[in-house]
Amino acid sequence: MALLEITNLSKFFGGVKAVDDFNYTLDSGHLHAIIGPNGAGKTTIFNLITGIYPPTQGKIFFDGQEITNLPPHVIAQKGIARTFQNIRLFPDFSVLDNVRTACHQQANYSVLEGLFPTPRRARQEKELTERAYNLLELVGLANRAKERAKNLPYGHQRRLEIARALALQPRLLLLDEPAAGMNPDETEKLMDFIEEIKEKFNLTILLIEHHMEVVMGLCDDIVVIDFGKKIAQGTPEQIQSDETVIQAYLGAGEEL
Amino acid sequence: MILQQIVNGISIGAVYALIAVGYSLVYSVLNFSNFAHGDVLMLGAYIGFFSLMLLKVPFPLAIAMAMVGAGIIAMIIEKIAYRPLRLRRAPLLYFMISAMGMSIFLQNFTIVTIGPNFRTYPDIFPVKPFAVGNLSIGRLDLVILIATVIVLLLLTWLVYKTRIGIAIQAAAYNMRVASLMGINPDLIATLVFLLAGASAGIGGVLFGMKYTVYPWMGVLTIKAFVAAVVGGLGSLPGAVVGAFVLGITETFAAAYISSAFRDLFSYLLMTIIIVARPAGLMGTVAQEKA
Structure with a gap:
C-alpha cells in the first residue's frame, strides 16, 4: 500500500526549478533511497514533504490524507520524522x-x-x-x-x-545523508542500525545518500533525480545498469 | 554611602530586570525586538491602578490582575500585529515597524480613552524607609526587589525546568527544527508573549508606584531594552545582569558625578560594552539557522 504519494510536485525558486514535476509513490515497510548529483533537488524534496516550503505545484498524500501546505509541526505529528544533512x-x-x-x-x-x-x-x-x-x-x-x-x-x-x-x-522516517562524514567502519554499523530500527519500529524509511554502498546494500527501491526531475526508478540492479543514470552521474565517457 | 548607592541601584535595576526579561524572551524566540513591550507595561500599570482605585481590590490581587491583563493584551498584540507577518515569512524589519505602529496606537488609544494626565498610585506601603545601620531602604524598593526575585525565579523555573520551557528553548534555538519535532510555533509564540506580558504587567505596577502612571510611560522601558542588549539580547540571565549593571551605573553616576549627567554616563558605559562585546555580557554569537 502506498504510504506516501507525491504527484506532479514542483518547487521553483525564482527561475531555478529545484524540483520539477516529480511523481513518486512510496510503499510502506520498505527502504527507499533518493540519489542524484549535488544540487539535484533531493533535500528540497525532503523540505517539501515535511512542510518547510510550500510547493509551487503538486500534491503530497501521506497514508491517503493530503498533507500539502500543512505546517511542519502538524506533518511531524502525523508521523513523518526526519534528520538533517547538517546536524541540527x-x-x-x-x-x-x-x-x-x-x-x-x-x-x-x-x-x-x-x-x-x-x-x-x-x-x-x-x-x-x-x-x-x-x-x-x-x-x-x-x-x-x-x-x-x-x-x-x-x-x-x-x-x-x-x-x-x-x-x-513516526511511520515514515526521512534520513538526509545519514552516513555523511562517516568512515567505512562507521558506515557499516550505521547500515545495520538502520535495518534494526526499521524492523523494530515497523518503519518505512526514505534516505538521501551519496555513499553508494549504503544505497545499494540497504535499499530495495531507488529513485534517481537530476535537475529536479526523476530520471530513473528501480531496484539497485536496474539502477546500476541504467544508461541515463550513468550519464547523469558520471558524465558521458568518464571513468568511475 | 557606597553601600547606600548599591542598594538604590539594585532597586532600580530590579524594575529594569522585570522589563528586560520580556524583551529578551520575545527576542530569543522570534528574533525581533517588540517595541510595543513598554506599552503593554503602561497598560499593566493602568490595570493595577484602576483595580486599586475603582475596584478597591487588595494590593496582591491588583498585581495579579495587572499580570493577567497585560499577559492577555500581549497575546492579542502578537496575534494581530505579528502572527500574520510570521505566517507570511515577512522580513524581520517589518515586525519592528509593526511593533512601533502598535506602540503609537496603544499610547494614543490610552490618551483618547483614559486621558493624558499623570496619575499617582496611592501609598500602599509606608513612605518611611527601614533603617539598617546607616543604610536606609525604602519599603517600596524592598517590595520591588522581592517581587522581582519571585517573578524571575518563577520564570527561570518555567523556562529551564518544565517541558513547556524545553519547547520554548528549542524554539529559541531554531524554530524550524523545533517545528519539525512537532512543536507548534504559534503556541510557543502565544506562550512567550503571555509570559513577557505578565512580567511587564507587574513591572508596570511597580514602575507606576515608584514614579507615576501616564500614557507614554512605556518610552522609559527603552532603558530596559538597552539593559537587555547589554546583557546579551535573547539571554534571560543576561537581561537580569544587564539590568542591574544599568541600575547601579545610573545611581553611581547620579550620586558621584551629577544627576544631570546620569544618563550620559550610563549610556556611555553601555555603548562601550556593546562595542567591546557586540553579543552582550552573556550573549552568544549569533547561531547558524536552518
Missing part, C-alpha cells in the same frame, strides 16, 4: 532533553497543566522520560544522557538525531 541538534540541551523535545505530542495534558504540576502531568512526564531513555539505550547513548549534545563526537550526534526523530513515533 539543540546543542546546549542535554542528550536526554534533545530526545524529549520530540516527545511532546504524546503528552496530552494542556498548556495550563504544563505550567502547574498535577499528578497526571507527573505520571506522563515520567513515562516520557523513560521512553526517551529507551531510545537512547537503543542508539547506545544512555550512558551519556546528561551530557550536552554538542560535546558528543560526530557519529554519536548522528545517532542522537535519529533517536530524536524516533521519539516522534
Whole structure:
C-alpha cells in the first residue's frame, strides 16, 4: 500500500526549478533511497514533504490524507520524522532533553497543566522520560544522557538525531545523508542500525545518500533525480545498469 | 554611602530586570525586538491602578490582575500585529515597524480613552524607609526587589525546568527544527508573549508606584531594552545582569558625578560594552539557522 504519494510536485525558486514535476509513490515497510548529483533537488524534496516550503505545484498524500501546505509541526505529528544533512541538534540541551523535545505530542495534558504540576502531568512526564531513555539505550547513548549534545563526537550526534526523530513515533522516517562524514567502519554499523530500527519500529524509511554502498546494500527501491526531475526508478540492479543514470552521474565517457 | 548607592541601584535595576526579561524572551524566540513591550507595561500599570482605585481590590490581587491583563493584551498584540507577518515569512524589519505602529496606537488609544494626565498610585506601603545601620531602604524598593526575585525565579523555573520551557528553548534555538519535532510555533509564540506580558504587567505596577502612571510611560522601558542588549539580547540571565549593571551605573553616576549627567554616563558605559562585546555580557554569537 502506498504510504506516501507525491504527484506532479514542483518547487521553483525564482527561475531555478529545484524540483520539477516529480511523481513518486512510496510503499510502506520498505527502504527507499533518493540519489542524484549535488544540487539535484533531493533535500528540497525532503523540505517539501515535511512542510518547510510550500510547493509551487503538486500534491503530497501521506497514508491517503493530503498533507500539502500543512505546517511542519502538524506533518511531524502525523508521523513523518526526519534528520538533517547538517546536524541540527539543540546543542546546549542535554542528550536526554534533545530526545524529549520530540516527545511532546504524546503528552496530552494542556498548556495550563504544563505550567502547574498535577499528578497526571507527573505520571506522563515520567513515562516520557523513560521512553526517551529507551531510545537512547537503543542508539547506545544512555550512558551519556546528561551530557550536552554538542560535546558528543560526530557519529554519536548522528545517532542522537535519529533517536530524536524516533521519539516522534513516526511511520515514515526521512534520513538526509545519514552516513555523511562517516568512515567505512562507521558506515557499516550505521547500515545495520538502520535495518534494526526499521524492523523494530515497523518503519518505512526514505534516505538521501551519496555513499553508494549504503544505497545499494540497504535499499530495495531507488529513485534517481537530476535537475529536479526523476530520471530513473528501480531496484539497485536496474539502477546500476541504467544508461541515463550513468550519464547523469558520471558524465558521458568518464571513468568511475 | 557606597553601600547606600548599591542598594538604590539594585532597586532600580530590579524594575529594569522585570522589563528586560520580556524583551529578551520575545527576542530569543522570534528574533525581533517588540517595541510595543513598554506599552503593554503602561497598560499593566493602568490595570493595577484602576483595580486599586475603582475596584478597591487588595494590593496582591491588583498585581495579579495587572499580570493577567497585560499577559492577555500581549497575546492579542502578537496575534494581530505579528502572527500574520510570521505566517507570511515577512522580513524581520517589518515586525519592528509593526511593533512601533502598535506602540503609537496603544499610547494614543490610552490618551483618547483614559486621558493624558499623570496619575499617582496611592501609598500602599509606608513612605518611611527601614533603617539598617546607616543604610536606609525604602519599603517600596524592598517590595520591588522581592517581587522581582519571585517573578524571575518563577520564570527561570518555567523556562529551564518544565517541558513547556524545553519547547520554548528549542524554539529559541531554531524554530524550524523545533517545528519539525512537532512543536507548534504559534503556541510557543502565544506562550512567550503571555509570559513577557505578565512580567511587564507587574513591572508596570511597580514602575507606576515608584514614579507615576501616564500614557507614554512605556518610552522609559527603552532603558530596559538597552539593559537587555547589554546583557546579551535573547539571554534571560543576561537581561537580569544587564539590568542591574544599568541600575547601579545610573545611581553611581547620579550620586558621584551629577544627576544631570546620569544618563550620559550610563549610556556611555553601555555603548562601550556593546562595542567591546557586540553579543552582550552573556550573549552568544549569533547561531547558524536552518
